[in-house]
Structure formats: structure tokens, C-alpha cells
Amino acid sequence: MTIRVAIAGARGRMGSEAVKAVSNKEGMELVAALDYKHVGDSLGELAMFPPQLNVPIYTNLTQLIEDEKPDVLIDLTNPESVYEHTKEALLHNVRPVVGTTGFTDSQLEELKNLSENNKVGCIIAPNFAIGAILMMKFAKEAAKYLPNVEIIELHHDRKLDAPSGTGLKTAQLIAEVRNEQKQGHPNEKETIAGARGADFEGMRIHSVRLPGLVAHQEVIFGGDGQMLTIRHDSYNRESFMGGVLYCVEAVMTIEDLVYGLENLI
Numbered sequence: 001m002t003i004r005v006a007i008a009g010a011r012g013r014m015g016s017e018a019v020k021a022v023s024n025k026e027g028m029e030l031v032a033a034l035d036y037k038h039v040g041d042s043l044g045e046l047a048m049f050p051p052q053l054n055v056p057i058y059t060n061l062t063q064l065i066e067d068e069k070p071d072v073l074i075d076l077t078n079p080e081s082v083y084e085h086t087k088e089a090l091l092h093n094v095r096p097v098v099g100t101t102g103f104t105d106s107q108l109e110e111l112k113n114l115s116e117n118n119k120v121g122c123i124i125a126p127n128f129a130i131g132a133i134l135m136m137k138f139a140k141e142a143a144k145y146l147p148n149v150e151i152i153e154l155h156h157d158r159k160l161d162a163p164s165g166t167g168l169k170t171a172q173l174i175a176e177v178r179n180e181q182k183q184g185h186p187n188e189k190e191t192i193a194g195a196r197g198a199d200f201e202g203m204r205i206h207s208v209r210l211p212g213l214v215a216h217q218e219v220i221f222g223g224d225g226q227m228l229t230i231r232h233d234s235y236n237r238e239s240f241m242g243g244v245l246y247c248v249e250a251v252m253t254i255e256d257l258v259y260g261l262e263n264l265i
């Protein structure tokens, strides 16, 4: 069976890579793109899209679903749009594969209920790169023995959300095995607000944003006279595409919402 795929955010850094990956993948057919800007037929407007995108471009998801009948919607847009897209897809029996980060806890909970009640598979993956999944798994394991941990995530300066979805997911996974504890001196004070980073159950998350970066993360564990550093680097966005294609196939086989690829591999 050929999996019919639509992509939201096809003009973007990730979306344009996903257009290439899906177009070249046997067993998948790219059937449409979703954009929020109206695109006419002028060469200038169409040049905004990757050359492989020779499919209809819609500005309305319901219309796209009615006309093109995708099996899967890949969302690579932004934190403001992704929740509505995912909900709309689930309501119309289209399986979302979501790479966009920045969901609130309550949005995740609501989408989980919707997916389970409608028995429509959904994958929300804060990071599609296998190396990043392993970095998170190893960090969770290390935290059982070394609970003093700080997370440093480093990204390009076009990123909208902080901390990154990966940084947050790493902290959530570590929190499953680590008792909440405040780190640093009990009486420490920030003389500049934010100096100690974001606080997740006492773990500190530091977000670096610089041009030239793609997506990187270090998880640093301190112990008596020792330090363990677990680091992952994505040097380009192709690094995520194996995971995107894996999820498009996997989402066809599930009937609930999976948050994080570590639950599937």
C-alpha cells in the first residue's frame, strides 16, 4: 500500500527536507502541502517552495483533507499552528506525524485523549534523529547514578521556542528516575535574572542561540571528583529524515498517541 502524505510547513528548513525525503521514498506519495500564505501561479511565489513540490498547495487543512485524502500529515510549522493542525487531522482520521515543538502539557493531554478516543495513530517526536534519541536514553540511565545534572541545548538563532523540545523531553525522561532536588548552593542568588537557566524540578536547562548552529545538546552530570558529558550534534537537517520516514510508516500501525521516538525504538 502506498502511504499518502501531506506536509505542513513545506517551505521551511525542515519541511523542504521532508518534501525531498518523502518524494524519494518508495511506498510513500507526497499528495499536498499546507501553507498559511496564499500561493498563486506566479513563478516568484512558487519559487518559495522546494523544486520537488509539484503537488497542490492548500491554505485550508480541512479542504486539503477532503480533496487529497492523505493518510498522514507531517507537521513542521511552528508552536502557534501545530496544535490546531494536529487536532484537525485527528478529527478527520488523518494520522499526524509531528516534529514541531512547543506544545503545552494540556495540549498534549488533549491530543492524547482525542487520538485514543478516535483510535487514530499520532506521533509527536521532539527529535527525529536517532543519535538524539540515544542521547536522551543514555542520559536517563546516567541520572539513576548521577542525579546532579544540567542540560545545555544549542540551536540556530531562528528557533522560536526555548527550551528546545529535546531539552524539555530530556528533562522529563530524567525526572522519571530522579527525585526532585534543587541543584547548586541552597542560598544561591541570581544577580542577573536567568543566569542559572530554566528550572525543571531543580534541573537547570540552558538555551544557547547562535547563527551557524543547527541542533546540539549536552547533558552534563557531576559527581564526586568526576563529570560525565553526553553530547549529540545534528550538523544538518538530513539527520532528522530517517526518523521522519520511520514515523510515517509507524504511525500507520498504531491507534494512540506516542510522544517521543524513544517509545517506539
Ligand SMILES: NC(=O)C1=CN([C@@H]2O[C@H](COP(=O)(O)OP(=O)(O)OC[C@H]3O[C@@H](n4cnc5c(N)ncnc54)[C@H](OP(=O)(O)O)[C@@H]3O)[C@@H](O)[C@H]2O)C=CC1
Binding pocket: 008, 009, 010, 011, 012, 013, 014, 015, 034, 035, 036, 076, 077, 078, 079, 081, 098, 099, 100, 101, 102, 125, 126, 127, 128, 129, 165, 240
Ligand atoms: N522533531 C525534530 O526532529 C525537529 C523539529 N524541528 C521543529 O520543527 C519546526 C519547524 O522548524 P524549521 O523548519 O526550522 O522552521 P521554519 O521556520 O524554517 O519552517 C516552518 C515553516 O512553516 C511555515 N508555517 C508557519 N505557520 C504555518 C501554518 N499555519 N501553516 C503552514 N505553514 C506554516 C513557515 O512559514 P513562514 O516562515 O512564512 O512563517 C515556514 O515555512 C520547529 O518547531 C522546530 O522546533 C526542527 C528540527 C528537527
Ligand SMILES: O=C(O)C1=N[C@H](C(=O)O)C[C@H](O)C1
Binding pocket: 101, 126, 127, 128, 155, 156, 159, 160, 163, 164, 165, 166, 167, 214, 215, 216
Ligand atoms: O528548531 C530546531 O531546529 C529543532 N527543534 C527540535 C527541538 O526543539 O528540540 C529538534 C531539534 O533540536 C532541532
